[in-house]
Amino acid sequence: MKNDVRNFRPLSRTASRDKTLREILKKACIHFKTSRDNTYGRLPDLDERRRRAAAVRLGALNDLASLLEQLEENVVLSGGRVHWAQDASQARNIIGGIAEKHAVRRIVKGKSIMTEEIGLNEFLEERGIHVRETDLGEYIVQLRGEGPSHIIAPCVHVSKQQVADLFAKELGETAEEAEELTLIARKKLREEFLSADMGITGVNLAVAESGTAVLLENEGNIRMSTTCPRVHVAVMSLEKVVRNFEDAAALLNILPRSATGQKLSGYVSFFTGPKKPGENDGPEEFHLVILDNGRSEIMQDEELRKILCCIRCGACLNVCPVYQSIGGHAYGWVYSGPMGNALVPQLCGDEGMELPFACTTCGACKEACPVNIDHPKLILKLRQEAARKGHKAAPPALFAWGYALAGKSPLLWNAAMGTLRTLDPNFKVVGKLPPLRRWGEKRVLPGLQKPLSRRLKNAGKEKKNA
């Protein structure tokens, strides 16, 4: 089955039957949760920090146009170049153009969801450019010929043994322990860094007041990708901007704690323009690609735009029961779990409309979100859109009409229930129909009982008689 948001139903059905996957995901999510509870969960002023971080994100959205102008101005002042891309195709062409201008043959990449969103790797490879992912998790999924299955842990769905087998097959070298496997990857990646002409990264947040792109990582691969090659291209979606360093600090304060349970990531890099005269490190050219790809449209809805507050910590995925049941690939695209359910239909329209329905509205995501996004609320709003449009993911309007008609009239409601109670009280027939048939495979269907109101009436009569 092709990896595509439109295939969510079949992909998720297959994934939900994969017991090994579920075991791996459960273990990983428990690990994430435990680490997070130990740092993030122990912040004495957590609520205050969340409020502050949410205010920073909402503030940036409210002032987006002017912050982006300021960001551009300051990137240019620091010697970098800014490129605006309306959609994925424009962004690919811009980056392809930069590569062509510099006769780039080899590219190293730091983990970047944006480049996954625009399908950059395939585009560059089709042009004969060698593209190498250098984040260990991304490297593993690239070798497997797939995309990431989690926004911060790309290979969370892969077991250690699977990595060992993969390395034996693809790299001709393997080991048993994770540390040794990492060393093998490290050795291979060293060669890639030293021979690359261009480095491509994402951006965790961009500071408007100075034109600085901020990146978080734990492996040093982003440092290498941005300092070894001659050219650094950073790709960001336009909502990633913040006003100043104080605002950036409010997010950095909470992002690693929420993501991996670290007080701070192993490396936090601030990129302000290319290497200056007299400096030893850094690229000769710095390009910032700012991508819209549907976000301006999302900004139009005051409520739904709140998903753009997301800082991509992945905490909502790690607590989501549905994500843990099917993994990220089942969602058919880069975004999965609660943030995916709320974002994908807004980026892909009707094609992504199945996602908001793959949610139990349990609210674990909302509780976990460090910037107070109310995912269930956004998901319900998207369900309303689906119902209004008559999208097949929503139960049909006829059902809603009939249900409401009976619900408004107790007489009709009781007549319907009474008829069912007379004809098929234990759902022997109704239970064979599609919506209930599958439900009954794992559960005993409930039967219709003598209703509470009638029981009470009888009890009342008995009392009177006595």
Add this chain to the structure above:
Amino acid sequence: MQAFLFVPCLVEDFMPEIGEATITVLRRAGWSPVIPKGQTCCGQPLYKTGHTDKARDLARHFIELFEDAPVVVSPSGSCVSMVRHYPELFANEPEWRARAEKVAGKVYELSQFLVDVARVTDLKATLDTRAVYHDSCQVGRALGVKTQPLALLENVRGLTLLPLERAEMCCGFGGALSMQHPDISDNLLSEKATAIFKSGADTVVSAEVSCLLNLKGYMGKKHHRVQCLHIAQVLASQEAAE
């Protein structure tokens, strides 16, 4: 004092014993339950599947039934949560919005009502059992009712409360999800059931009717002896005393 009882449709027709237990518990707490006639459904199935316009019709019906009540109590977290969301359904109808707010402000889930309004934690209940409490998402998270059920259960004679592994996880019912994505729902349900078995409990208690429907269905299918009880049934029980 009178407490109007909001009877969820699942209780009226499928689990009336929960309704009876709720009445017993309210009386024992010193309140007189009043059951308005003409109750149907709060509209949650429509609201949750995106059919907000139709949910509004049911909300109007509910508001008309309950707006004069001094206080409204229901043995279901998700139904109470629905009523608390009524005001947002009437964003463009100020008059109805005001009426919705009035009702939303006085509707309580049973355990919250007992502890926070009636100020009772000991219902003189007796039930000899080893139990786990399933903190339903719509009770614990949606309503923020986390401590009240535990306070009530602590005072049940004979009841030992056991810890439940990954108690914060959803049981997989999720309304329409269990029918639209049954494979996902089944996974979550069997995961929850496994945790319950592992706890060694012989009773699982919840304050949410739909979770009980889900869990009870599974236990029945697997012929497991774990009984699924609503907190009202536990609090109404005076098993050993009789």
